[in-house]
Amino acid sequence: MSAKELQINLEFSAGAELLFGNIKRRKLSLDGTVKWTVASLLKWMHANILTERPELFLQGDTVRPGILVLINDTDWELLGELEYELQPNDNVLFISTLHGG
Amino acid sequence: MPINCKSSCGKKAVLKRPKTGDALCKECFFAAFEAEIHHTIISSNLFRRGEKVAVAASGGKDSTVLAHVLKLLNETHDYGLELVLLSIDEGITGYRDDSLETVKQNRDDYQMALKILSYEELYGWTMDRIVAQIGRSNNCTFCGVFRRQALDRGAKQLGVDSIATGHNADDIAETVLMNILRGDTARLRRCTDIKTGGGDDTIPRVKPLKYSYEKEIVMYAHYKKLVYFSTECVFAPNAYRGHARAFLKDLEKVRPSVIMDIIHSGEQLRFKDSVKKPVRGVCARCGFVSSQQPCKACVLLEGLNRGLPKLGIGKKSKGDRMIANQDREIALRERANLVKNDF
Ligand SMILES: [Zn+2]
Ligand SMILES: [Zn+2]
Numbered sequence: 481m482s483a484k485e486l487q488i489n490l491e492f493s494a495g496a497e498l499l500f501g502n503i504k505r506r507k508l509s510l511d512g513t514v515k516w517t518v519a520s521l522l523k524w525m526h527a528n529i530l531t532e533r534p535e536l537f538l539q540g541d542t543v544r545p546g547i548l549v550l551i552n553d554t555d556w557e558l559l560g561e562l563e564y565e566l567q568p569n570d571n572v573l574f575i576s577t578l579h580g581g
Numbered sequence: 582m583p584i585n586c587k588s589s590c591g592k593k594a595v596l597k598r599p600k601t602g603d604a605l606c607k608e609c610f611f612a613a614f615e616a617e618i619h620h621t622i623i624s625s626n627l628f629r630r631g632e633k634v635a636v637a638a639s640g641g642k643d644s645t646v647l648a649h650v651l652k653l654l655n656e657t658h659d660y661g662l663e664l665v666l667l668s669i670d671e672g673i674t675g676y677r678d679d680s681l682e683t684v685k686q687n688r689d690d691y692q693m694a695l696k697i698l699s700y701e702e703l704y705g706w707t708m709d710r711i712v713a714q715i716g717r718s719n720n721c722t723f724c725g726v727f728r729r730q731a732l733d734r735g736a737k738q739l740g741v742d743s744i745a746t747g748h749n750a751d752d753i754a755e756t757v758l759m760n761i762l763r764g765d766t767a768r769l770r771r772c773t774d775i776k777t778g779g780g781d782d783t784i785p786r787v788k789p790l791k792y793s794y795e796k797e798i799v800m801y802a803h804y805k806k807l808v809y810f811s812t813e814c815v816f817a818p819n820a821y822r823g824h825a826r827a828f829l830k831d832l833e834k835v836r837p838s839v840i841m842d843i844i845h846s847g848e849q850l851r852f853k854d855s856v857k858k859p860v861r862g863v864c865a866r867c868g869f870v871s872s873q874q875p876c877k878a879c880v881l882l883e884g885l886n887r888g889l890p891k892l893g894i895g896k897k898s899k900g901d902r903m904i905a906n907q908d909r910e911i912a913l914r915e916r917a918n919l920v921k922n923d924f
Contacts, residue, residue, distance in 0.1 A: 493803075493811075494642070494799065494809075494811040495811045544830075545827075545830035545831055545833060545834045546795075546826075546827075546830040548796060548799060548800070550803075553595065553804075554583075554593075554594075554595045554596070555595060555596035555597050555800070557596070557597040558584050558594055558595075558596065558597050558604055575799055575803060576811070577642075577795050577796060577799045578826070
């Protein structure tokens with residue numbers, strides 16, 4: 481691992497993983513020379529790993545309403561949502577509330 | 582920089598409640614979430630001491646949280662209830678068989694009795710076989726009608742005093758919207774009721790999570806590490822509800838109180854006496870409650886057994902014509918057979 485990399489963990493649950501190749505956990509190494517926010521992470525996810533029907537995950541520049549985002553187990557609504565700046569080893573969890581009942 | 586819990590317990594807040602906008606820590610959120618459900622149960626007189634209550638358990642997030650919270654409140658507030666789990670097995674391979682495993686986990690975790698009732702044993706048809714016969718256009722109608730009655734039958738077999746279902750605030754707001762869009766005054770009248778049924782002939786249904794937001798239910802399950810099943814039914818999702826749901830989620834983003842607002846609007850609606858109300862009676866064939874004669878479940882079942890699956894889908898007059906036609910054909914064929922046998 482080089483110092484020029486930003487390592488973070490992604491997690492998907494309650495059906496959100498179905499849109500990402502059915503993989504529940506991923507480790508990412510992002511370009512550490514630039515600043516990463518949740519907004520730029522979502523763009524990266526769209527370009528690289530959102531393989532199935534992006535409209536079920538994204539709406540405009542943000543996640544579709546009904547998908548909950550937790551950063552290090554804290555509601556992203558308390559952390560500035562899209563503006564939150566990702567830190568090394570952050571854990572970003574996406575939970576779908578849109579599946580099942 | 583971390584935000585502190587609003588109740589000044591000194592801990593770090595982990596979530597923003599959509600219902601109140603409060604930032605709370607895990608423990609204060611659990612306490613608030615549970616206290617509100619307790620308040621709903623008490624203020625609406627949902628249960629009485631000594632009653633036996635079936636929790637309609639699908640293995641999904643709502644019924645899993647409902648079973649967990651009811652067990653907890655029953656113990657901490659000494660409701661004196663006997664809680665049992667009631668599950669319906671529609672016979673959908675890759676969906677219900679998996680979710681029933683989750684229900685069995687609930688049974689073991691919560692030490693509650695579990696009764697599983699299958700479409701196969703009740704109706705002689707699994708959803709897999711129904712779909713094989715009718716295709717995927719009206720399968721949700723069959724499934725929904727059969728499930729409603731299956732819960733009643735299961736509850737009767739278990740001898741329970743009421744059935745608790747996991748309908749949450751988002752579900753109810755969605756249903757209000759859908760009933761307005763469809764102009765369904767009969768359902769609009771009933772859909773916000775926290776308790777339905779309960780006459781001489783029906784087992785009451787109660788909705789203890791009526792005022793609980795979906796986001797909070799999911800967060801509660803997440804932080805409590807409750808295991809639930811979250812796969813969409815393998816047969817076509819309910820498209821109409823899907824639209825109402827997406828619309829509601831968009832509204833909620835702009836104004837989180839919209840869910841409560843819609844429920845309250847639904848509760849306040851009053852209908853003129855001149856608006857026709859369906860008369861609830863009992864199906865002459867199966868004996869379960871219905872406003873039609875025979876009930877929808879019996880008509881759908883007759884359609885399946887006659888090989889006329891469209892029977893209960895369209896207008897009743899059309900269905901009656903289909904039955905009459907088939908009876909005539911059968912009579913003709915029987916006569917032809919008789920003629921042949923004479924030789
Ligand atoms: Zn607190
Ligand atoms: Zn009937």
